[in-house]
Amino acid sequence: MVPNTISERLFHRAQAVIPGGVNSPVRSCRSVGTTPFFVKRALGCRLEDEDGRIYLDYVGSWGPLILGHAHPRVVEAVRFAATQGTSYGIPCRMEVELAEKVVSMVPSMEMVRMVNSGTEATMSAIRLARGYTGRPKVIKFDGCYHGHSDGLLVKGGSGLATLGIPGSPGVPPEVVAHTLSLPYNDLDAVETALKAYGETVACIIVEPVAGNMGTVIPKPEFLPGLRRLCDTYGSLLIFDEVITGFRLAPGGAQERFAVRPDLTCLGKIIGGGLPVGAYGGRRDIMEKVAPLGDVYQAGTLSGNPLAMAAGFAMLQELSEPGIYESLEKKGEALEAGLREAARLADVPLTINRIGSMGTAFFTDKEVSDFASALQANTAAYGVFYREMLARGVYLAPSQFESFFVSTAHDREDLDRTAQAALESLRVVKTVAGS
Numbered sequence: 358m359v360p361n362t363i364s365e366r367l368f369h370r371a372q373a374v375i376p377g378g379v380n381s382p383v384r385s386c387r388s389v390g391t392t393p394f395f396v397k398r399a400l401g402c403r404l405e406d407e408d409g410r411i412y413l414d415y416v417g418s419w420g421p422l423i424l425g426h427a428h429p430r431v432v433e434a435v436r437f438a439a440t441q442g443t444s445y446g447i448p449c450r451m452e453v454e455l456a457e458k459v460v461s462m463v464p465s466m467e468m469v470r471m472v473n474s475g476t477e478a479t480m481s482a483i484r485l486a487r488g489y490t491g492r493p494k495v496i497k498f499d500g501c502y503h504g505h506s507d508g509l510l511v512k513g514g515s516g517l518a519t520l521g522i523p524g525s526p527g528v529p530p531e532v533v534a535h536t537l538s539l540p541y542n543d544l545d546a547v548e549t550a551l552k553a554y555g556e557t558v559a560c561i562i563v564e565p566v567a568g569n570m571g572t573v574i575p576k577p578e579f580l581p582g583l584r585r586l587c588d589t590y591g592s593l594l595i596f597d598e599v600i601t602g603f604r605l606a607p608g609g610a611q612e613r614f615a616v617r618p619d620l621t622c623l624g625k626i627i628g629g630g631l632p633v634g635a636y637g638g639r640r641d642i643m644e645k646v647a648p649l650g651d652v653y654q655a656g657t658l659s660g661n662p663l664a665m666a667a668g669f670a671m672l673q674e675l676s677e678p679g680i681y682e683s684l685e686k687k688g689e690a691l692e693a694g695l696r697e698a699a700r701l702a703d704v705p706l707t708i709n710r711i712g713s714m715g716t717a718f719f720t721d722k723e724v725s726d727f728a729s730a731l732q733a734n735t736a737a738y739g740v741f742y743r744e745m746l747a748r749g750v751y752l753a754p755s756q757f758e759s760f761f762v763s764t765a766h767d768r769e770d771l772d773r774t775a776q777a778a779l780e781s782l783r784v785v786k787t788v789a790g791s
Protein backbone atom coordinates (compact mmCIF):
# COMPACT_ATOMS: atom_id res chain seq x y z
CA MET A 358 0.00 0.00 0.00
CA VAL A 359 1.33 3.44 -0.90
CA PRO A 360 1.05 5.70 2.15
CA ASN A 361 -1.25 8.67 1.44
CA THR A 362 -1.96 10.35 4.70
CA ILE A 363 0.53 11.65 7.23
CA SER A 364 -0.58 8.89 9.64
CA GLU A 365 0.10 6.26 6.99
CA ARG A 366 3.52 7.72 6.27
CA LEU A 367 4.37 7.79 9.99
CA PHE A 368 3.16 4.21 10.35
CA HIS A 369 5.35 3.20 7.43
CA ARG A 370 8.38 4.80 9.11
CA ALA A 371 7.39 3.36 12.50
CA GLN A 372 7.24 -0.18 11.15
CA ALA A 373 10.88 0.04 10.09
CA VAL A 374 12.12 0.81 13.60
CA ILE A 375 9.43 -0.32 16.09
CA PRO A 376 8.03 -3.89 16.11
CA GLY A 377 4.71 -3.67 14.29
CA GLY A 378 5.09 0.11 14.35
CA VAL A 379 3.62 0.34 17.85
CA ASN A 380 4.78 0.30 21.45
CA SER A 381 1.85 -1.83 22.64
CA PRO A 382 0.30 -4.50 20.38
CA VAL A 383 -3.42 -3.62 20.30
CA ARG A 384 -2.61 -0.14 18.98
CA SER A 385 -1.72 -1.70 15.66
CA CYS A 386 -5.49 -1.98 14.95
CA ARG A 387 -4.89 -5.36 13.28
CA SER A 388 -7.91 -7.03 14.86
CA VAL A 389 -10.21 -4.42 13.32
CA GLY A 390 -8.57 -4.69 9.92
CA THR A 391 -7.02 -1.25 9.70
CA THR A 392 -3.91 0.74 10.61
CA PRO A 393 -3.55 3.27 13.42
CA PHE A 394 -3.97 7.01 13.14
CA PHE A 395 -1.22 9.05 14.76
CA VAL A 396 -2.29 11.61 17.35
CA LYS A 397 -1.07 15.15 17.09
CA ARG A 398 -2.84 16.53 20.14
CA ALA A 399 -5.84 15.98 22.36
CA LEU A 400 -8.13 18.13 24.44
CA GLY A 401 -11.17 17.14 26.50
CA CYS A 402 -12.87 14.18 24.83
CA ARG A 403 -11.37 14.93 21.42
CA LEU A 404 -8.28 13.67 19.62
CA GLU A 405 -6.79 15.32 16.56
CA ASP A 406 -4.69 13.18 14.25
CA GLU A 407 -1.68 14.26 12.20
CA ASP A 408 -3.96 14.82 9.21
CA GLY A 409 -6.19 17.21 11.13
CA ARG A 410 -9.11 14.79 11.60
CA ILE A 411 -10.97 15.08 14.89
CA TYR A 412 -12.33 12.09 16.81
CA LEU A 413 -14.54 11.74 19.86
CA ASP A 414 -12.43 9.55 22.12
CA TYR A 415 -13.95 6.64 24.04
CA VAL A 416 -10.62 5.00 24.82
CA GLY A 417 -9.09 7.73 26.97
CA SER A 418 -5.60 6.23 26.75
CA TRP A 419 -7.15 2.89 27.85
CA GLY A 420 -8.69 4.30 31.00
CA PRO A 421 -6.57 6.93 32.71
CA LEU A 422 -8.21 10.01 31.22
CA ILE A 423 -11.42 10.05 33.22
CA LEU A 424 -11.27 13.87 33.17
CA GLY A 425 -10.53 14.00 29.45
CA HIS A 426 -7.29 15.05 27.81
CA ALA A 427 -5.17 17.94 29.06
CA HIS A 428 -7.41 18.74 32.02
CA PRO A 429 -6.28 22.19 33.22
CA ARG A 430 -5.77 21.12 36.83
CA VAL A 431 -3.57 18.20 35.82
CA VAL A 432 -1.65 20.20 33.20
CA GLU A 433 -0.93 22.97 35.69
CA ALA A 434 0.28 20.48 38.31
CA VAL A 435 2.66 18.84 35.82
CA ARG A 436 3.86 22.18 34.46
CA PHE A 437 4.73 23.42 37.92
CA ALA A 438 6.31 20.12 38.97
CA ALA A 439 8.53 20.12 35.87
CA THR A 440 10.04 23.46 36.86
CA GLN A 441 11.08 21.91 40.18
CA GLY A 442 13.04 19.02 38.65
CA THR A 443 11.84 15.92 36.85
CA SER A 444 13.25 13.14 39.04
CA TYR A 445 15.03 13.00 42.40
CA GLY A 446 15.42 9.36 43.38
CA ILE A 447 15.05 10.47 46.98
CA PRO A 448 11.78 11.13 48.83
CA CYS A 449 9.65 14.16 48.01
CA ARG A 450 6.48 15.70 49.43
CA MET A 451 4.23 14.71 46.52
CA GLU A 452 4.79 11.00 47.21
CA VAL A 453 3.39 11.43 50.72
CA GLU A 454 0.48 13.55 49.56
CA LEU A 455 -0.55 11.11 46.84
CA ALA A 456 -0.17 8.11 49.18
CA GLU A 457 -2.31 9.84 51.84
CA LYS A 458 -4.92 10.66 49.23
CA VAL A 459 -5.04 7.07 47.94
CA VAL A 460 -5.31 5.66 51.46
CA SER A 461 -8.15 8.08 52.25
CA MET A 462 -10.08 7.16 49.10
CA VAL A 463 -9.51 3.38 49.22
CA PRO A 464 -9.89 2.35 52.88
CA SER A 465 -8.65 -1.24 52.44
CA MET A 466 -5.29 0.24 51.42
CA GLU A 467 -3.71 1.02 54.76
CA MET A 468 -0.30 1.42 53.14
CA VAL A 469 0.65 1.88 49.50
CA ARG A 470 3.82 1.56 47.42
CA MET A 471 4.12 3.51 44.14
CA VAL A 472 5.49 1.85 41.03
CA ASN A 473 5.50 2.85 37.34
CA SER A 474 2.84 0.71 35.66
CA GLY A 475 -0.02 -1.67 36.25
CA THR A 476 2.24 -4.55 35.26
CA GLU A 477 4.66 -3.68 38.03
CA ALA A 478 1.83 -3.31 40.53
CA THR A 479 0.39 -6.79 39.94
CA MET A 480 3.80 -8.45 39.65
CA SER A 481 4.86 -6.91 42.97
CA ALA A 482 1.57 -7.71 44.71
CA ILE A 483 1.89 -11.36 43.71
CA ARG A 484 5.48 -11.52 44.97
CA LEU A 485 4.29 -10.00 48.23
CA ALA A 486 1.38 -12.44 48.54
CA ARG A 487 3.77 -15.33 48.03
CA GLY A 488 6.30 -13.86 50.46
CA TYR A 489 3.65 -13.23 53.10
CA THR A 490 1.92 -16.61 52.90
CA GLY A 491 4.96 -18.70 52.03
CA ARG A 492 2.84 -20.39 49.35
CA PRO A 493 3.61 -20.62 45.62
CA LYS A 494 0.34 -20.84 43.67
CA VAL A 495 -1.75 -18.07 42.17
CA ILE A 496 -5.33 -18.30 40.93
CA LYS A 497 -6.39 -15.94 38.16
CA PHE A 498 -9.34 -15.93 35.78
CA ASP A 499 -9.61 -16.61 32.06
CA GLY A 500 -9.85 -13.38 30.12
CA CYS A 501 -8.52 -11.21 32.96
CA TYR A 502 -5.33 -9.36 32.07
CA HIS A 503 -2.91 -8.38 34.79
CA GLY A 504 -0.06 -6.96 32.76
CA HIS A 505 2.70 -8.77 30.92
CA SER A 506 4.85 -10.20 33.70
CA ASP A 507 5.85 -13.80 32.96
CA GLY A 508 3.92 -15.53 35.71
CA LEU A 509 0.61 -13.87 34.80
CA LEU A 510 0.78 -14.45 31.05
CA VAL A 511 -1.29 -17.57 31.16
CA LYS A 512 -3.80 -18.51 28.51
CA GLY A 513 -7.28 -19.04 29.75
CA GLY A 514 -7.86 -22.77 29.73
CA SER A 515 -11.35 -24.16 29.37
CA GLY A 516 -12.94 -26.32 32.01
CA LEU A 517 -11.76 -26.68 35.54
CA ALA A 518 -8.46 -25.67 37.11
CA THR A 519 -6.22 -25.57 34.09
CA LEU A 520 -2.65 -25.66 35.23
CA GLY A 521 -0.51 -22.94 33.67
CA ILE A 522 0.13 -23.05 29.98
CA PRO A 523 2.44 -20.25 28.87
CA GLY A 524 0.54 -17.61 26.90
CA SER A 525 3.63 -16.45 25.04
CA PRO A 526 6.89 -17.88 23.73
CA GLY A 527 9.64 -16.73 26.06
CA VAL A 528 7.76 -17.77 29.17
CA PRO A 529 9.18 -21.11 30.33
CA PRO A 530 6.55 -23.60 31.55
CA GLU A 531 8.17 -23.70 35.02
CA VAL A 532 7.48 -20.00 35.43
CA VAL A 533 3.73 -20.44 35.03
CA ALA A 534 3.49 -23.87 36.62
CA HIS A 535 2.06 -22.25 39.73
CA THR A 536 -0.55 -20.14 37.91
CA LEU A 537 -4.07 -21.58 37.71
CA SER A 538 -6.57 -19.93 35.39
CA LEU A 539 -10.28 -20.49 36.04
CA PRO A 540 -13.51 -19.28 34.43
CA TYR A 541 -14.64 -15.84 35.62
CA ASN A 542 -17.84 -15.76 37.66
CA ASP A 543 -17.51 -19.47 38.48
CA LEU A 544 -17.25 -19.89 42.25
CA ASP A 545 -17.61 -23.67 42.05
CA ALA A 546 -14.45 -23.84 39.95
CA VAL A 547 -12.62 -21.77 42.56
CA GLU A 548 -13.85 -23.95 45.38
CA THR A 549 -12.82 -27.12 43.58
CA ALA A 550 -9.36 -25.68 42.88
CA LEU A 551 -8.93 -24.58 46.47
CA LYS A 552 -10.00 -28.01 47.73
CA ALA A 553 -7.29 -29.52 45.56
CA TYR A 554 -4.53 -26.94 46.07
CA GLY A 555 -5.72 -24.78 49.01
CA GLU A 556 -2.68 -25.21 51.23
CA THR A 557 -0.46 -24.00 48.43
CA VAL A 558 -2.51 -21.07 47.05
CA ALA A 559 -0.95 -17.73 47.99
CA CYS A 560 -3.62 -15.57 46.41
CA ILE A 561 -6.51 -15.11 44.08
CA ILE A 562 -6.06 -12.15 41.76
CA VAL A 563 -9.12 -10.83 39.98
CA GLU A 564 -10.35 -7.82 38.05
CA PRO A 565 -13.39 -7.12 40.27
CA VAL A 566 -15.12 -5.89 37.14
CA ALA A 567 -13.31 -7.35 34.16
CA GLY A 568 -12.31 -4.86 31.48
CA ASN A 569 -9.89 -6.89 29.42
CA MET A 570 -12.24 -9.39 27.78
CA GLY A 571 -14.54 -6.47 27.18
CA THR A 572 -16.48 -5.38 30.24
CA VAL A 573 -17.79 -8.35 32.23
CA ILE A 574 -19.65 -7.66 35.43
CA PRO A 575 -19.30 -9.97 38.43
CA LYS A 576 -22.40 -11.90 39.45
CA PRO A 577 -23.66 -10.74 42.86
CA GLU A 578 -22.22 -13.74 44.70
CA PHE A 579 -18.84 -13.83 42.90
CA LEU A 580 -16.74 -11.26 44.78
CA PRO A 581 -18.21 -11.99 48.25
CA GLY A 582 -17.69 -15.69 47.47
CA LEU A 583 -14.02 -15.12 46.62
CA ARG A 584 -13.61 -13.25 49.91
CA ARG A 585 -15.18 -16.11 51.84
CA LEU A 586 -13.12 -18.79 50.08
CA CYS A 587 -9.89 -16.85 50.62
CA ASP A 588 -10.69 -16.61 54.33
CA THR A 589 -11.44 -20.32 54.53
CA TYR A 590 -8.26 -21.39 52.77
CA GLY A 591 -5.89 -18.72 54.13
CA SER A 592 -5.19 -17.23 50.68
CA LEU A 593 -4.99 -13.50 50.04
CA LEU A 594 -7.55 -11.75 47.84
CA ILE A 595 -6.00 -9.29 45.39
CA PHE A 596 -8.22 -6.92 43.46
CA ASP A 597 -6.58 -5.71 40.29
CA GLU A 598 -8.26 -2.31 40.10
CA VAL A 599 -5.90 -0.91 37.47
CA ILE A 600 -8.98 -0.08 35.38
CA THR A 601 -11.73 0.12 38.00
CA GLY A 602 -9.81 2.06 40.65
CA PHE A 603 -11.20 5.63 40.86
CA ARG A 604 -13.32 4.76 37.79
CA LEU A 605 -16.36 3.06 39.33
CA ALA A 606 -16.37 5.02 42.60
CA PRO A 607 -13.82 7.04 44.59
CA GLY A 608 -12.91 3.74 46.27
CA GLY A 609 -13.15 1.68 43.07
CA ALA A 610 -15.05 -1.58 42.53
CA GLN A 611 -14.41 -2.65 46.11
CA GLU A 612 -16.47 0.31 47.31
CA ARG A 613 -19.21 -0.35 44.77
CA PHE A 614 -19.48 -4.05 45.61
CA ALA A 615 -18.62 -3.66 49.30
CA VAL A 616 -15.96 -6.37 49.31
CA ARG A 617 -12.64 -5.71 51.04
CA PRO A 618 -9.59 -7.28 49.39
CA ASP A 619 -6.32 -7.87 51.23
CA LEU A 620 -4.28 -6.16 48.51
CA THR A 621 -5.24 -3.80 45.68
CA CYS A 622 -3.38 -2.96 42.47
CA LEU A 623 -3.83 0.43 40.87
CA GLY A 624 -2.67 2.06 37.65
CA LYS A 625 -4.05 4.30 34.91
CA ILE A 626 -6.15 6.99 36.70
CA ILE A 627 -3.78 7.15 39.68
CA GLY A 628 -1.16 8.66 37.38
CA GLY A 629 -3.37 11.29 35.77
CA GLY A 630 -2.05 10.15 32.38
CA LEU A 631 1.57 9.80 33.49
CA PRO A 632 3.19 6.40 34.13
CA VAL A 633 2.15 5.33 37.64
CA GLY A 634 1.02 2.12 39.25
CA ALA A 635 0.59 1.28 42.91
CA TYR A 636 -0.09 -1.66 45.18
CA GLY A 637 -1.23 -1.60 48.74
CA GLY A 638 -3.48 -3.09 51.34
CA ARG A 639 -3.43 -4.48 54.85
CA ARG A 640 -0.71 -2.95 56.98
CA ASP A 641 0.56 -6.29 58.31
CA ILE A 642 1.05 -7.49 54.73
CA MET A 643 2.58 -4.26 53.40
CA GLU A 644 5.07 -4.29 56.30
CA LYS A 645 6.65 -7.32 54.60
CA VAL A 646 7.85 -5.04 51.77
CA ALA A 647 11.54 -3.96 51.86
CA PRO A 648 13.01 -2.10 53.68
CA LEU A 649 10.57 -2.96 56.51
CA GLY A 650 10.38 -6.59 55.47
CA ASP A 651 12.24 -8.98 53.24
CA VAL A 652 10.08 -8.95 50.08
CA TYR A 653 12.18 -6.94 47.66
CA GLN A 654 10.75 -4.42 45.21
CA ALA A 655 12.29 -1.18 43.99
CA GLY A 656 12.25 1.43 41.20
CA THR A 657 14.55 4.22 39.97
CA LEU A 658 11.65 6.40 38.83
CA SER A 659 9.06 5.20 41.38
CA GLY A 660 7.38 8.16 43.08
CA ASN A 661 8.44 10.41 40.24
CA PRO A 662 7.49 13.99 41.13
CA LEU A 663 5.75 14.77 37.80
CA ALA A 664 3.73 11.59 37.94
CA MET A 665 2.84 12.12 41.61
CA ALA A 666 1.73 15.68 40.90
CA ALA A 667 -0.44 14.61 37.98
CA GLY A 668 -2.02 11.80 39.99
CA PHE A 669 -2.65 14.01 42.99
CA ALA A 670 -4.31 16.70 40.87
CA MET A 671 -6.46 14.03 39.22
CA LEU A 672 -7.60 12.51 42.51
CA GLN A 673 -8.31 15.94 43.98
CA GLU A 674 -10.52 16.78 41.03
CA LEU A 675 -12.27 13.40 41.35
CA SER A 676 -13.03 14.23 44.99
CA GLU A 677 -15.17 17.21 43.96
CA PRO A 678 -18.88 16.63 44.58
CA GLY A 679 -21.06 15.18 41.84
CA ILE A 680 -18.33 13.74 39.59
CA TYR A 681 -19.33 10.08 39.87
CA GLU A 682 -23.06 10.84 39.64
CA SER A 683 -22.38 12.74 36.44
CA LEU A 684 -20.19 9.92 35.04
CA GLU A 685 -22.94 7.43 35.85
CA LYS A 686 -25.50 9.51 33.94
CA LYS A 687 -23.20 9.81 30.95
CA GLY A 688 -22.58 6.07 30.97
CA GLU A 689 -26.33 5.46 31.12
CA ALA A 690 -26.96 7.86 28.25
CA LEU A 691 -24.31 6.22 26.07
CA GLU A 692 -25.71 2.78 26.82
CA ALA A 693 -29.26 3.93 26.05
CA GLY A 694 -28.11 5.47 22.76
CA LEU A 695 -26.32 2.28 21.72
CA ARG A 696 -29.29 0.09 22.68
CA GLU A 697 -31.69 2.21 20.68
CA ALA A 698 -29.33 2.24 17.69
CA ALA A 699 -29.03 -1.56 17.86
CA ARG A 700 -32.81 -1.91 18.03
CA LEU A 701 -33.42 0.41 15.08
CA ALA A 702 -30.69 -1.18 12.97
CA ASP A 703 -31.82 -4.65 14.03
CA VAL A 704 -28.33 -5.78 15.05
CA PRO A 705 -28.18 -7.92 18.19
CA LEU A 706 -25.84 -6.38 20.76
CA THR A 707 -25.20 -7.41 24.33
CA ILE A 708 -24.17 -4.31 26.21
CA ASN A 709 -22.39 -4.74 29.52
CA ARG A 710 -21.95 -1.42 31.30
CA ILE A 711 -21.22 -0.25 34.77
CA GLY A 712 -20.70 3.43 35.55
CA SER A 713 -18.55 5.01 32.86
CA MET A 714 -17.16 1.79 31.35
CA GLY A 715 -18.70 -0.86 29.16
CA THR A 716 -18.61 -2.97 26.02
CA ALA A 717 -21.08 -3.59 23.21
CA PHE A 718 -20.57 -7.24 22.27
CA PHE A 719 -21.76 -8.35 18.84
CA THR A 720 -23.83 -11.26 20.13
CA ASP A 721 -27.35 -11.79 21.40
CA LYS A 722 -26.11 -14.03 24.24
CA GLU A 723 -25.30 -13.00 27.77
CA VAL A 724 -21.58 -12.31 28.26
CA SER A 725 -20.49 -13.35 31.74
CA ASP A 726 -17.06 -14.88 31.20
CA PHE A 727 -14.30 -15.25 28.63
CA ALA A 728 -15.93 -18.18 26.81
CA SER A 729 -19.16 -16.23 26.26
CA ALA A 730 -17.21 -13.09 25.28
CA LEU A 731 -15.39 -15.11 22.61
CA GLN A 732 -18.72 -15.89 20.94
CA ALA A 733 -18.99 -12.27 19.82
CA ASN A 734 -18.73 -11.62 16.09
CA THR A 735 -15.35 -9.91 15.80
CA ALA A 736 -15.72 -9.34 12.05
CA ALA A 737 -18.91 -7.36 12.72
CA TYR A 738 -17.08 -5.40 15.41
CA GLY A 739 -14.32 -4.60 12.90
CA VAL A 740 -16.87 -3.15 10.49
CA PHE A 741 -18.48 -1.19 13.33
CA TYR A 742 -15.10 0.16 14.47
CA ARG A 743 -14.19 1.37 10.97
CA GLU A 744 -17.61 2.91 10.32
CA MET A 745 -17.57 4.72 13.66
CA LEU A 746 -14.06 6.00 12.98
CA ALA A 747 -15.15 7.27 9.58
CA ARG A 748 -17.88 9.22 11.44
CA GLY A 749 -15.34 10.70 13.86
CA VAL A 750 -15.85 8.36 16.83
CA TYR A 751 -12.86 6.47 18.15
CA LEU A 752 -13.63 3.20 19.98
CA ALA A 753 -11.18 0.60 21.22
CA PRO A 754 -9.68 -1.20 18.22
CA SER A 755 -10.74 -4.62 19.56
CA GLN A 756 -14.02 -6.26 20.56
CA PHE A 757 -12.38 -7.42 23.79
CA GLU A 758 -11.75 -4.02 25.35
CA SER A 759 -13.92 -1.50 27.17
CA PHE A 760 -15.18 1.95 26.26
CA PHE A 761 -14.59 4.73 28.74
CA VAL A 762 -16.67 7.88 29.13
CA SER A 763 -14.99 10.93 30.66
CA THR A 764 -16.30 14.00 32.44
CA ALA A 765 -15.45 15.90 29.24
CA HIS A 766 -18.11 14.13 27.13
CA ASP A 767 -21.25 16.22 27.06
CA ARG A 768 -24.82 15.43 26.04
CA GLU A 769 -24.23 16.57 22.48
CA ASP A 770 -21.18 14.32 22.13
CA LEU A 771 -23.18 11.36 23.41
CA ASP A 772 -26.09 12.11 21.06
CA ARG A 773 -23.69 12.39 18.13
CA THR A 774 -22.20 9.05 19.12
CA ALA A 775 -25.64 7.41 19.19
CA GLN A 776 -26.39 8.79 15.71
CA ALA A 777 -23.02 7.54 14.41
CA ALA A 778 -23.74 4.16 15.99
CA LEU A 779 -27.10 3.92 14.22
CA GLU A 780 -25.55 4.70 10.83
CA SER A 781 -22.61 2.35 11.50
CA LEU A 782 -24.82 -0.52 12.68
CA ARG A 783 -26.92 -0.18 9.53
CA VAL A 784 -23.72 -0.76 7.55
CA VAL A 785 -22.81 -3.70 9.81
CA LYS A 786 -26.24 -5.15 9.08
CA THR A 787 -25.71 -5.04 5.33
CA VAL A 788 -22.03 -6.02 5.28
CA ALA A 789 -21.74 -8.56 8.08
CA GLY A 790 -25.36 -9.69 7.85
CA SER A 791 -25.52 -9.87 11.61
Ligand code: PMP
Binds near residue numbers: 419502505564625
Ligand atom coordinates in the same frame (compact mmCIF):
# COMPACT_ATOMS: atom_id res chain seq x y z
N1 PMP B 1 -4.19 -4.85 35.13
C1 PMP B 1 -5.26 -4.46 34.42
C2 PMP B 1 -6.63 -4.78 34.93
C3 PMP B 1 -5.09 -3.75 33.22
O1 PMP B 1 -6.17 -3.38 32.52
C4 PMP B 1 -3.78 -3.46 32.79
C5 PMP B 1 -3.52 -2.70 31.50
N2 PMP B 1 -4.53 -2.56 30.62
C6 PMP B 1 -2.71 -3.89 33.56
C7 PMP B 1 -2.94 -4.57 34.72
C8 PMP B 1 -1.30 -3.58 33.15
O2 PMP B 1 -1.07 -2.22 33.27
P1 PMP B 1 0.09 -1.51 32.41
O3 PMP B 1 -0.32 -1.58 30.99
O4 PMP B 1 0.13 -0.13 32.98
O5 PMP B 1 1.34 -2.26 32.69
